[in-house]
Amino acid sequence: MLRLEPKVRAGPVLALAKYLDAQKVDINSVAPLCGIDMSVLGDPMRMLPLKAVARLFAAASASTGNVRLPLALAEFAELGNSGLVGHLALSAPTVRGFLECLAGFSPILVSQYEVGYSEKGGTGRIYWRGASGFDVPMQSFSLYVAASVIRRIRAAAGPNWVPLSATLEHGIPVGTEREVARLFGPRLSLDSNCSSLTVDPATLSRPMPSANEELFAIYRHHGNLLLREITLEVDLVSRVRGAIENRLLNEVPSLEIVALDVGVTARSLQRRLENSGTSFERVLDETRYAVAERLLRETDQPLMAVAHASGYASQSTFTRAVRRWLDMPPRVYRQKFRGVAADRS
Template sequence: AVVSGASTCRHMELMASKPDYAGFVLAAVEGHTASSLGVVGLACRSCSTVAEALACHRRFQHLTNRTAEYAASIEGERLTIVEVRHGEAGLGSRLLSDYTMLVAVQLLRILASAPPRVHRMVSRRSTMPATERTAYADFLGAPVELGAERAHLELDTSLLEAPVATADDELAAYFQEVLHRAAGFEADEPVLIDEVRRAIREGLFRGTATACDVARALGLGQRTLQRRLGEHGCSFASLLDDTRRRLAESHLADPTLSLTEVAYLLGFGETASFYRAFRRWHPMTPLAYRRKHQRRG
């Protein structure tokens, strides 16, 4: 069964009102394995190094998670993993952010041949019971701080070079092929186009995906981006439209998302704009498309 993000947030709020919430969270966290992320997790566990695994996750995370996005960056000797969570910022959302940060550490411990060194976890919550905070700190081996706009982890950069304990070159090649097909592009698609698609998806998560925003995210000037895309026979507008189409088809396969939510996730300000775009992509309405593919399933 598919569980919506809103339902998960409500469940977290309910559990937080019960005794030993931290115990419940940590028991659930420790039950996670790479397969918890589906085929993306299986691909990550076949990569050679943690750096490759993180790159694989960032590239394909949209296939298994529509409610949040995760990115890694390096500042000095610190590796920072930041969450961008979509939707309303209620208590359930903030609780879920803490949970996913703890899960990230659990998965990194499973992947890496040596335990990762965590410097700190920073929560979106402004308050946290002392017992809960202590329990998380004990699990992490690092302090838990509060009040961040976005939940994030800080780890030692040495983690990036750590070999993945279950690395397998043949499996890695197989899963890359599977993920490329699932993401809707060919394995030999130019790297620039792949990166532009990823930046567009991340932009849509935040509500906007303009050529200027995407160029800035890739460290390019807008004219340079358009020129380089032209060298590959495409434009930013065509990639934006095609990426939206692919995401629309994926989102419509999720029965927990309303058509209004799908339109919002695609960056359309109103449902009518989404309907007009969808009629360009398919000779039917979004609802008819959903019903047709549900019958096939």
């Protein structure tokens, strides 16, 4: 089924490149195979497909034969290697502020990812959850992220600090059990519905060693500006979808036509969509999918009418598109959905 592609800033990839270089390993031996061109990465704020980054972490572990690579990288990586969000969080006054910044400004760091922070009875919990059905190995990258957060908290709470409890969405590499236990503590649950760290009240109040009130205010200001910009770009994507859907009955609109509808130039629209981690072609495909799926699910319109409403001139072309989106032909999807709905009623 079609989904928006999650994106992540390039900071972790640049940190991995530095770590491998210190180990006399050239990241360029594996990066191109994962769909990452290292020659264009000079900015930790650049957005990359999360799938490609996850593949790179898995490939780096496999090619070096180092199962503990994500743990070693978390220890090796420079403070603030995740760009603006990293520097903002690390300049926060307390561990609580650090965790609140990670959660609140997470859309700057990664898209299509649920991240949150909450407190109950003085105990804090930060959690993150990726998209379901992600068909790439996330184990190495997810372990690196969790270990990095713990390392930053340990900078404030001491080298032996462990969370009250922790969960990971995935398992851990065979051979890392003891080190993971020392880092995450005895109350770690694997293959959970989200990754999380639960932090005791005393630790939440501890000052961050890199706390800086002036820098924190500056980073927070820029972070809020960037969040506002991201929100505007998300709104733009919604407007583009609406413009495409309005025109689908009469034509499959071009980039130039949709740009005119939303009031920007074609070049500006393509650039802003790329900044949002997508493209005009992808939004067009997603919109056609959404229209087709809704009509198949909610109406009894003939398949040719659904095809026409989705912007397809022939039923055969429409059927091929639905197979690509839903892994089944449209008639089968409609029958299957109606059967499930009947079972639930």
